[in-house]
Every structure is written in C-alpha cells, then in structure tokens.
Amino acid sequence: MNKPTAVVVGVGAEQGLGAATCRRFAKEGHHVLVAGRTAAKIERVASTIVAAGGSAEPVVIDATSEADVAQLFDRAMVPGNGLEPTDLVVFNAGNNQRIDFRELSAQAFEDFWRVGCYAGFLVGREAARRLAPFGRGTVIFTGASGSMRGKPGFAHFAAAKAGLRMIAQSMAREFGPQGLHVAHVVIDGGINGHRLLSRAPGLLTQRGEDGLLGIEAIAETYWHIHRQGRSAWAHEVDLRPFKEPF
Amino acid sequence: MNKPTAVVVGVGAEQGLGAATCRRFAKEGHHVLVAGRTAAKIERVASTIVAAGGSAEPVVIDATSEADVAQLFDRAMVPGNGLEPTDLVVFNAGNNQRIDFRELSAQAFEDFWRVGCYAGFLVGREAARRLAPFGRGTVIFTGASGSMRGKPGFAHFAAAKAGLRMIAQSMAREFGPQGLHVAHVVIDGGINGHRLLSRAPGLLTQRGEDGLLGIEAIAETYWHIHRQGRSAWAHEVDLRPFKEPF
Amino acid sequence: MNKPTAVVVGVGAEQGLGAATCRRFAKEGHHVLVAGRTAAKIERVASTIVAAGGSAEPVVIDATSEADVAQLFDRAMVPGNGLEPTDLVVFNAGNNQRIDFRELSAQAFEDFWRVGCYAGFLVGREAARRLAPFGRGTVIFTGASGSMRGKPGFAHFAAAKAGLRMIAQSMAREFGPQGLHVAHVVIDGGINGHRLLSRAPGLLTQRGEDGLLGIEAIAETYWHIHRQGRSAWAHEVDLRPFKEPF
Amino acid sequence: MNKPTAVVVGVGAEQGLGAATCRRFAKEGHHVLVAGRTAAKIERVASTIVAAGGSAEPVVIDATSEADVAQLFDRAMVPGNGLEPTDLVVFNAGNNQRIDFRELSAQAFEDFWRVGCYAGFLVGREAARRLAPFGRGTVIFTGASGSMRGKPGFAHFAAAKAGLRMIAQSMAREFGPQGLHVAHVVIDGGINGHRLLSRAPGLLTQRGEDGLLGIEAIAETYWHIHRQGRSAWAHEVDLRPFKEPF
Numbered sequence A, B, C, D: 001m002n003k004p005t006a007v008v009v010g011v012g013a014e015q016g017l018g019a020a021t022c023r024r025f026a027k028e029g030h031h032v033l034v035a036g037r038t039a040a041k042i043e044r045v046a047s048t049i050v051a052a053g054g055s056a057e058p059v060v061i062d063a064t065s066e067a068d069v070a071q072l073f074d075r076a077m078v079p080g081n082g083l084e085p086t087d088l089v090v091f092n093a094g095n096n097q098r099i100d101f102r103e104l105s106a107q108a109f110e111d112f113w114r115v116g117c118y119a120g121f122l123v124g125r126e127a128a129r130r131l132a133p134f135g136r137g138t139v140i141f142t143g144a145s146g147s148m149r150g151k152p153g154f155a156h157f158a159a160a161k162a163g164l165r166m167i168a169q170s171m172a173r174e175f176g177p178q179g180l181h182v183a184h185v186v187i188d189g190g191i192n193g194h195r196l197l198s199r200a201p202g203l204l205t206q207r208g209e210d211g212l213l214g215i216e217a218i219a220e221t222y223w224h225i226h227r228q229g230r231s232a233w234a235h236e237v238d239l240r241p242f243k244e245p246f
Helices: A017-027 A039-051 A066-077 A106-134 A155-178 A194-199 A203-207 A215-227 B017-027 B039-051 B066-077 B106-134 B155-178 B194-199 B203-207 B215-227 C017-027 C039-051 C066-077 C106-134 C155-178 C194-199 C203-207 C215-227 D017-027 D039-051 D066-077 D106-134 D155-178 D194-199 D203-207 D215-227
Strands: A003-009 A031-036 A055-060 A083-091 A138-144 A181-187 A233-240 B005-009 B031-036 B055-060 B088-091 B138-144 B181-187 B233-240 C005-009 C031-036 C055-060 C088-091 C138-144 C181-187 C233-240 D005-009 D031-036 D055-060 D088-091 D138-144 D181-187 D233-240
Touching: A003 A017, A003 A066, A017 A031, A017 A039, A017 A055, A017 A083, A017 A215, A031 A039, A031 A066, A039 A055, A066 A083, A066 A106, A083 A106, A106 A138, A106 A155, A106 B106, A106 B155, A138 A155, A138 A215, A155 A181, A155 A233, A155 B106, A155 B155, A181 A215, A194 A203, A215 A233, A215 D215, B005 B017, B005 B066, B017 B031, B017 B039, B017 B055, B017 B088, B017 B215, B031 B039, B031 B066, B039 B055, B066 B106, B088 B106, B106 B138, B106 B155, B138 B155, B138 B215, B155 B181, B155 B233, B181 B215, B194 B203, B215 B233, B215 C215, C005 C017, C005 C066, C017 C031, C017 C039, C017 C055, C017 C088, C017 C215, C031 C039, C031 C066, C039 C055, C066 C106, C088 C106, C106 C138, C106 C155, C106 D106, C106 D155, C138 C155, C138 C215, C155 C181, C155 C233, C155 D106, C155 D155, C181 C215, C194 C203, C215 C233, D005 D017, D005 D066, D017 D031, D017 D039, D017 D055, D017 D088, D017 D215, D031 D039, D031 D066, D039 D055, D066 D106, D088 D106, D106 D138, D106 D155, D138 D155, D138 D215, D155 D181, D155 D233, D181 D215, D194 D203, D215 D233
Parallel strands: A003 A031, A003 A083, A031 A055, A083 A138, A138 A181, A181 A233, B005 B031, B005 B088, B031 B055, B088 B138, B138 B181, B181 B233, C005 C031, C005 C088, C031 C055, C088 C138, C138 C181, C181 C233, D005 D031, D005 D088, D031 D055, D088 D138, D138 D181, D181 D233
Antiparallel strands: A233 D233, B233 C233
16 A cells, blocks of 8 residues: 655744644654745754654745645645655644734734635645545644634734634535545644744743643644544544643 | 714615615714725715715725725824714625635635725724724624634635634724723624625515615614623624524 | 513512613513512512603512413513513523532532523523514523633533523524524623622722623613614624623 | 543443443443443443453443432442542433424423433532542543534523533633543534434435444544643544534
8 A cells, every 4th residue: 555645834843833743644654745934944854754764755835825835735646656645734834923903014914814824725725626536635724722712912813813714614514525524723822842932931841741732742633633534523623731721 | 062973994885784884873973984995886875974964974995905094094083173083983894705615716815805804904903093092982893604604615705704803802802991892793694785686686585574684773783882881892793684594 | 552561580689680671671661570589679679660650560480480480471471451462571580609619519500500591491481482473572581701601610600501592592593583582692790780799899999980780781782682673683792891801 | 550440421322422432441441330321231331341351340320310420430439459540531421302492391401401411510520529639530521513502492402511511611621720631522413323323214324424423433532532641632622424514
C-alpha cells in the first residue's frame, strides 16, 4: 500500500501547533507537506521529521495567495513517489494580538481577516474541490475562543475566527454527506508554544504544569478526528487546559 | 430642546429595511442621515420623509470607504441648524446570494466580506470613537440567520455576518459600560421588501399574510431598542415571521 | 370593545419583576390575573393597580400544582364581566441561590427544577392548549444567564432554567406558526427588586445608578414583545444593565 | 500496577451504546462496573466481556435512586481484588420519544427529567464527591441534539437533556481545575443499536452504510476523551453520522 499524504497550512516554529501536527501525522505514516511562510522554519520542521525516520517536505506558501494555495494542492494531490493523494488537511494559520478598538486601523482589521479567514477559505475551497470527488478525507480548521465570542480588544481577531468557523460549518453540511470530514477545533487558552512564550516568557511558570495548551496534546486530538469512523464524526471540539476558566 | 439626529447606513429602495428604519426614526422626531450608495434611491427616501413632515437628508456614501464613513460621521456629529449630534446609528448594509462553494471566486468571497463585515467595522469604529465620549447613544447592527450558522451555498455570507456579529459583541462588552448601547438584531427569514420581491415575485403570495418579515415591524423593534433604559438593555434580539421554521 | 386579560405567574413583592409586569399590562388596559403563592403579597399588588385606576385580581396558586394551574387558566379564559379571554401570559416563577455542588441535596435539586422548570411546563402547556386554538396571544418565559451557561454553585439553577428554555423553544417552533407568540427573555444580572436587595442591601449603592436591572425597564420590553406584529416576532431577547460584564 | 476501574451507568442491550462503552473500556484493561436496570441485560454484557478475556461485573441499579447511586460508587471506589478506585465514569441513561406537547402528561414530563437529568445529577455529584479529591479522573455525560435545541414534540426530552448539559458545564468549570475531566458528548442522530432498530426495523437499510451512529465508533471517542492529556481537554464534542443533516 502507498503512503498517505497530509497537508498542514500555517506551520512556523518547531515549538508550535503546526509543527507538532506535522510530526504527529508523520509518526502515523503520513508524508507531510509542511506549508508556511518562512522557509527556514518549515525546512527545520521537515528535516526534524525526516531525521526521526518520517517523511516530510517543506512548501513555502503565502496562504493568502490563491495561486500559492492552488499549487500546494496540485502538489498534494499528485505527490508522486508511491505517495497517495492527500486525505488530510489542516488549516492552522492566523495571528492574535490585542488592539484597542478605537485605535484599530482599517488595514489591521483587513490583515487579520486575510490571514485568519480568507486564507482559510482558499484552503477550504481547494480541499472541497480536490478531496470531495474521492468521497473521503479530513479537513480540520483551528479555531479559538474568539470564534465564539467577541471581547474588548479582539474584534478583529474574533471577526476573522468567527468567519472561519462559518466556512467550516458550511463545508461540513455540504461535503460531510459526500464523505469529506470537516471539523473545527476551538482552542481555548494559551498554547504552550514558541509564539506565546516569546511574548510572555514568565507565563509558563505562572500557569504551572499543564496550565497552557500542550501542542502534542492538541495534535493528538487532531489525529483522533482524522481516525474517527464516518458513522460518528465530530464537527466541533473545544480544547482547553484543565485550569482554564471558561 | 434641539432635534436629535440619527444615521442609517445601507439604505436603498423605499420598500427596504433601511428606508423603513429612516422613516420610523423621523416619525419619532429624529433628523435622519439617509446613507446609501445610490443617490436617486436615498434622495427619494429622504424626500418622502420630508413630504410627510419629517426631517432627513441623503448622504451618498460607499460604506466600504474609510474616508466616506468618516465624513458621514463628521456630518452626523456636527449637524448644525439646531440639531443634536447623532445618538442613534444603524448599520444595515449587506447582500445575500447563494453561490456554490466550489465555484465561489476569491473576489466574491472578499466582496461579501467587504460590504457585510468590513463596512460594519468602519461604521462601528467611528460610532465608538464619536459617541462613546458622550456616554450615551445606540448602535444597531443588522444580522441574519447566517450570523449564527453556516449553510451550504452561504459560506461567504455567513463568514461576513458572523464577523459582523463579533464586532457588535466586542463593542457591546467594551462600550456598554461607557453608556453606548450596542445591539445586534438577527433577522431570520425573507424580508418583505423590494430586493427579495424583485427576485422572487411570487414569494409574497406563496408565504401568505405576514409570512415575510415586515420592514415596518422590524423598524419598530429597532426603535424600541433605542428607547430601552440602560438598566435593561438588549444586546441580541432575533426576529422572524410567525410561520418561519427555525 | 371588551377589555383584554393578562396572566402573570410568579408574582411576589411589589418591588419585584412579576408585580412590575402586572402594573405595566394594567396600565395598557389589560385586566391582570396576579398569580402567586402568598395571598398578602399578590393582594397588595392587585390593590395598588386598582387604586391607580387599573383592573386586577389576585389568584393564589402553587404553580407546581397541575390543578392550580388548570384553574388559573379556567378563570383566565372565561374572565366574565366584559373581559376577553386572556391573550398574554408571563411565567416568572423561580428561585436562585448558590449551593456548593457536592453539598447539593437531591431534594434541593428537585425543588429548584419543580419551581423553575416543571411549573413552567404546566403553564406553557395550559397556554398552548387554551390560546393556540384562538390563533393569537403571547407567552413569555423569564430566563436567566443560567439558561445558557452552567457555573460552579449553580448547577441546580442552570439545569432548571435551561430546561425551561427548551420548553419555550419547543413551543415557539410548534405554536408560532399557529399564531401564538412564544418568547424567552434572558435576564442577565441582578434585578433591582425586593428579593435581591433584602439579601444584599448594599448592592444597589455598590453597583451605582442603573447598575441593577430595573423591573419597570424589563416590563417595558415584555410589553413590547406582546405588541410586536407577527411578521417580525422576537423569540429570544437578552437584557442586562449597561455595566454588566457578559 | 493495579487494574483501573470504570463505571458505566445506563447499560441495556448488548447492541447499545452503554454496552459498547463497557466493552471498549474493558478492552483497554479496565475492570468495568456495568450498571443498569435490567439484571438479565447487564449480566449478559458483563459475561460477554469476561468471555473475551476482560473484567466486568453487573450492578443492578435504579439510577434515579440516591441510595443505589451511592452504593454503586461505594463499590466503585473500593473495588477490591487488586483493582484501583474508579477513574472513569460514564452517564448514559435516558429515553427518547416524540409526544405531542398538548397531550404531554405532567407525569411523563417528570419521568423524562428524572431519568435523563436527575439521575445524571446523582451520578455527577457522587463522581465529584469521590473522584475530585484524587485530583484525576474522567466523567462523561451522553447528550443529544435535544441538549441544544427544543423541537416540537420533544419539549420533555430537550428539557431533561439541556438540564443535564448544564450539570456537566457546572461540574467542568468547578472540578476541571481540580483535575477531574468532565465532558459532554452531543450525540446527534439515530444510534445503530437495539433500541432504535427494534422500533424502526427498516431504518438501517433506509439510511445506508454508516448512516446511523455506530456504537463502537462513539465508544472510541469516549475512550479518546479519557485519554486526553490535561493540557488539552475537550469539554464538548458533537458526533453524528457523515450523512446527518444539522
């Protein structure tokens, strides 16, 4: 049997959710297309996987570019070398930052949407176009508590994330019956990864053991979602650290 | 006492929600800035109000233009002629159309967002900047069932509307305690107005009396929201015709 | 034209939501059946209404008694003396109290449900049986933030209130198309009334002006809901003081 | 290392969700307390597990009896014979049936609540009392689409299920930070089990392969929830067959 292929969009530092997801899928035997903006970062993620005996290749893309996303899927669907067309896609791009609403520039509002929602649409649409005809496959969108609630200082983030959630819902209702599993995972809380810790170095100590979301633990649930039998698919799952108030 | 001023953004045909909202506010003694894209349409809405003894003026704007929105609020906050700065803003822009997800162009996805969500951000931000310092006023955003759920063929619409809802929530949580009442009205069902009936002329007969949302009835609830005492403000209200399944 | 009749279930002190609702309906010309557990309290509410020129009568009931609720509706549907059968019903019964979950007795859990949910079912069912055949009328259920979320120390309250919300939803979906307007009002925050202030006398000062929900302001929205045209009915409305975090 | 112990409340026929959950936990090395109303049924479930090399014992209980639930946990916490106190509890009791709202008897409304909600409270409270002090463990409540929405003919069911959901939420918010994982699984759709198929024998053929929820597939996700690391716990997961409209 040929090796299956997975695509993870929005990969950055090794200590990030995207990278952990790539490693998890590789460990299960997938060849992984490690897609992200920064060549050095994704090359490192891919080479770590290969060094551990897995299979991966970096693909530099701007996820807000229609052409880049199309090319990524061209590659993912005809991966060559005894690889199967991709059956597993994760959209993980997006930023977060508190910005005072009255100071929020129109450009910033648009930028957050373009990375967090528009790019998700591009990836979702390609996945629907390419995977649905096979009648199988999984597409997972990474959400946040902002997907469900708008809070002061986060209008731009929540507007993008809530939009992404609606894309996931619309896709699930249309393509689920065609055999494509579309899921939306609400990540509620701080992720114990490079992005957060470089901004708030003391946070890890402050929150204590398991007080931040573990990237491997999240990736574990992503893999579980992919493995679910189609007679009992999850569409929406919320994940948070045990201490997180909600 | 000076006459109060209201702003309604997204006004089109006389038989539309925007126009009915303008008439309702004018009837209660507000001077109304009738803001929309098409000069002929908003001039007609304004002149009907004036002919009925009310006070209104048309303001041609592209609600997706930051400069246009700023100028509208410049006018609304210094209306002159014995008029008070605006204390009532309605954002009512937005389109709807079913488009197959796999055929949905990136441009169309963006266009729906720009009118339905980005323009709402521009209006919301100006309202927050200008009204919050007064510690009073009302901002109402017009939502839809797509604000809450993504359905096949409506990913673009739902992504825009859910984003708009998050803007409204973020604003309400921040500016409510400062005295600015921010509300989001979920309009669920077809509106008995020019837009829908020009596309589906037989729909009115098919649905029967009161089977479509009445524009005056919706405007009545908008007025009620503005009149609510701050000790019991509504943030979210859903409105649908009595027959509408939900 | 005959005078219309309203029924308010769960009336207590004059400075309570039930009493304010009775006064609001009476002011609009309804004869009000003031239904509650304590004769002295509801007699006082009714006599205040009559003293102000309105029309009201106290009806002592245990809202958790099927027979009592049936008799209340017998009276409400054949009120005599030039009165119309009731077209407006409010269910307002219910208690709230923080109880540690591990200390929560089975009896307490049941008691909260019986008053907050089971009694609501009895009232809702009678209203459906009696009003739906007329193809008109309004039934309003008083909810709370606990209707939507379960918090530590409030499992018993939330379980009752969430159940009541489901009764309202089920009724709205079934009887709305038959002309019966069923609404659920989520009261979020402390009510500036006798019950809360007798427990926490300093709260009013602490919260400041309009920092608690005004009972007259809530009653105003209840009246608005009853007056909505059936082409644009609200099913769910949330009400909170302007300062309330949510 | 000693063998861990699990408790599943609401077990009936072998081709039911409760039984499948028991088998799944036994397969992973848990000793399972198979708790249900009908001795013959749960004995069969337990003996099938034992025959397959697993460890299980039937416990006849009425889950609506406080004493029975307490005794079940007495047994579960001191299981003897080299067994660990239970670290995994599933509440799976509950019925469903369409009943016309106006014909719904007060007794039927109460009965649905007692099995679907009150029994869940009893189990949840005992679990909180007994497991939380250990700072570890998992409690899973089985929900339904009625947990989220009230539909015509299902007021009684939805009122019970929505109440159960609030218990799960209240518990999660309180006991999660203490190390007890509380989850609520929304089962949306018909379960391919004995109960449904005995009522609607043709349904399986009509829905086609995987058109009903597979009991083993659901149990797989229950097991995944128990295995999640506490740095990324799910509280709410929805499961439905790929074809199910939602």
